[in-house]
Amino acid sequence: MSDTEHLTTGSTKPIFPDDGVLRLYSMRFCPYAHRVHLVLDAKNIPHHNIYINLQAKPDWFTKMSSTAKVPALEVVKEGENTVLIESLVICDYLDEMYPEVPLYPTDPLKKAQDKILVQRFGHFITSLYKMLLDDKRELDLTDLITDLEIYENELKQRGSKFFGGSKPGMLDYMIWPWCERFAALKLGDGTQAELDPQRFLTLLQWRDLMLQDKAVKIFYLDGETHDKYMNSRKAGSADYNML
Numbered sequence: 001m002s003d004t005e006h007l008t009t010g011s012t013k014p015i016f017p018d019d020g021v022l023r024l025y026s027m028r029f030c031p032y033a034h035r036v037h038l039v040l041d042a043k044n045i046p047h048h049n050i051y052i053n054l055q056a057k058p059d060w061f062t063k064m065s066s067t068a069k070v071p072a073l074e075v076v077k078e079g080e081n082t083v084l085i086e087s088l089v090i091c092d093y094l095d096e097m098y099p100e101v102p103l104y105p106t107d108p109l110k111k112a113q114d115k116i117l118v119q120r121f122g123h124f125i126t127s128l129y130k131m132l133l134d135d136k137r138e139l140d141l142t143d144l145i146t147d148l149e150i151y152e153n154e155l156k157q158r159g160s161k162f163f164g165g166s167k168p169g170m171l172d173y174m175i176w177p178w179c180e181r182f183a184a185l186k187l188g189d190g191t192q193a194e195l196d197p198q199r200f201l202t203l204l205q206w207r208d209l210m211l212q213d214k215a216v217k218i219f220y221l222d223g224e225t226h227d228k229y230m231n232s233r234k235a236g237s238a239d240y241n242m243l
Contacts, residue, residue, distance in 0.1 A: 004051055004241065004243045005051065006027065006028070006051040006052055006240040007053060008053040008057070010058070013058065013061075014048075014050055021047060022076065023073070023076060024036060024040065024048065024073055024074075025050050025051075025052055025065065025071065025072040025074070026050065027051060027052055027054055027070045028051055029221075029229045029238075029240070030070055030071070031125075031177035032177075034176075034177035034180075035088075035090075035173060035176075036087055036090050037215075038173040038216065038219065039094050039170075039173055039215075041214070041218045042101060042215040043095075043101045043103070045098050054070065054238070055238060064081060065083055071085070072084070073090045087174075088174070091103075091173075103164065103170040103173065105164075114170060117150075117151070117163075117175075118170070118174045118175070120150065121151075124148065124178060128178055128181065128185070131144075131185055132181065132230050133230065133233075133234055145195075148195070148203060151203060152199070152200050152202055155203060156202045161205075161209055162210075163206075167213075168213055168215070172210065180226070181226050182223075183223025183226065184223045184224075184230060185223075225243075
C-alpha cells in the first residue's frame, strides 16, 4: 500500500506494531482531517496515517467510528476502540495531551477569543465550498471578502506575524486548510481568483509566511491539485488516489 492509498470496501484493516502510537484515519483531500495533520506535525507527535475512501468505506472502519467520517483518531493507549471524532475536538485533545508545543494562548480570555474566531470561520468555509463546487464558475466573492476582512483586521490589530504570535497557533492552523484551497478558485475565464493586495496586505503576508511553516509544508498541495480533485468530485467519482 502506498503512503496515500485510500482503503476501500473489502480492504483489510492495517496491522500495526503494538507501539501505542496514535492512528489517524483521514482522507488526503479532506480539509477537516487536514486540521489534525497540521496539529500532529506542528507538535511532532508520532502517529500512523490511514487513508479512507469515503465513497466506499471498509466495513471495519464504519464499525470503528461512530459517524464513519474522517478525521477519526484512535487513541491506542486508552484501550481498544477508543476513537475521537470531529476535527476541533481532536485538535483540542492533542493540545492538552501534548503540551510541549502549546498552540493555544495560555490566557483563558485570549484562548476563548481564538475559539470564537475559529467558529466564525465556518461561514467562510460554507461560502468557499459552494464556489468550488459550482460548475458555472460565475463567482461572487462578496461573502468571502466580507468574511476575510474580519481576519485581516484582527491580525492587523494584533500586530504579529501570525494569529498565534511569532509562530502559528491553533487559530492559524484551524483556518489554514481553506485558505490553502482558496488557490483552487478560478474565475469564468479560467484565471485564478485573487485577493486585493492592498485591501488584504496583512493576510496575504500571513499566507506567504504560513507557506514556509514546517507543518504546512508537510501536507501542502497547490491550487491546481485541489482544483483537479474538486473536478473529479463534481464529476461524481472523487479521485482519492490521484496523488
